Amino acid sequence: MDSIKLMMDEHKTIKKGLAIIRKMSISILDDGEIPYDNFKTIIEFMRNYADKHHHNKEEGILFKKMQVELGAKTVDAPLSGMYIEHDYGRLFIKTLEQALERVKASDKDSRVDIIANAIAYTDLLNRHIEKEDKVIYTFARRALNTDAIKDVDDKCEEIEHAAEVKSLQSTYIDIIKELENKWMYCNV
Numbered sequence: 211m212d213s214i215k216l217m218m219d220e221h222k223t224i225k226k227g228l229a230i231i232r233k234m235s236i237s238i239l240d241d242g243e244i245p246y247d248n249f250k251t252i253i254e255f256m257r258n259y260a261d262k263h264h265h266n267k268e269e270g271i272l273f274k275k276m277q278v279e280l281g282a283k284t285v286d287a288p289l290s291g292m293y294i295e296h297d298y299g300r301l302f303i304k305t306l307e308q309a310l311e312r313v314k315a316s317d318k319d320s321r322v323d324i325i326a327n328a329i330a331y332t333d334l335l336n337r338h339i340e341k342e343d344k345v346i347y348t349f350a351r352r353a354l355n356t357d358a359i360k361d362v363d364d365k366c367e368e369i370e371h372a373a374e375v376k377s378l379q380s381t382y383i384d385i386i387k388e389l390e391n392k393w394m395y396c397n398v
Contacts, residue, residue, distance in 0.1 A: 213366035228332040233393040235328045259382040302331035
C-alpha cells in the first residue's frame with residue numbers, strides 16, 4: 211500500500227464534498243431554502259470520512275512518524291499548522307451544525323451563519339489539502355527513509371482494513387456520488 215497516494219486520493223473525495231457544500235450554500239442564496247438533510251449528510255461525511263478516517267491516518271501515523279524520524283526542528287512548525295487547520299475545520303463544522311439547528315428553531319438570521327461557516331470550511335480545507343498534497347506529503351516521501359515509509363504504509367493498511375470491514379470507504383464514497391448527482395450535475 212502506498213499510504214501517501216491513498217491519502218491524496220482521499221483528498222479528491224473530500225474536495226468533491228467541499229464542492230457540494232459550496233453548491234448548497236449558493237442554493238441558499240438563490241432560493242432561501244435550507245437543504246437540512248443534505249447538510250446533515252455532508253457533515254456526517256466530513257466528520258467520519260474526512261476527520262475520523264482520513265485525519266486519523268495523518269495525525270496518528272504520518273505526522274507522528276515525521277516528528278519522530280525527522281525531529282522537532284524540521285517538522286514541528288509546518289505540522290503545527292496542519293493540526294491547527296484540522297482543529298479550525300472541526301470548529302467550522304460544529305458551528306455550521308449549530309447554525310442549522312438555530313435556523314430550524316426559527317432563527318432566520320442564522321442563515322448567514324450557515325453560509326459563512328460552510329464557505330469558511332470549504333476555503334480552509336481546499337487550501338489545506340493543497341499544502342498537504344504539494345508540501346507535506348512531498349516532503350515526507352523525500353525525507354523519510356524506506357523503513358519509516360513502510361511503517362506508515364503498514365499502519366495505514368491496518369486502518370484501511372478495519373474500515374473496509376465496516377464498509378466505511380464505500381459507504382461514504384457512495385454518499386458523495388449521490389450528493390454529486392443532486393448538486394453538481396443537476397439544477398436543484
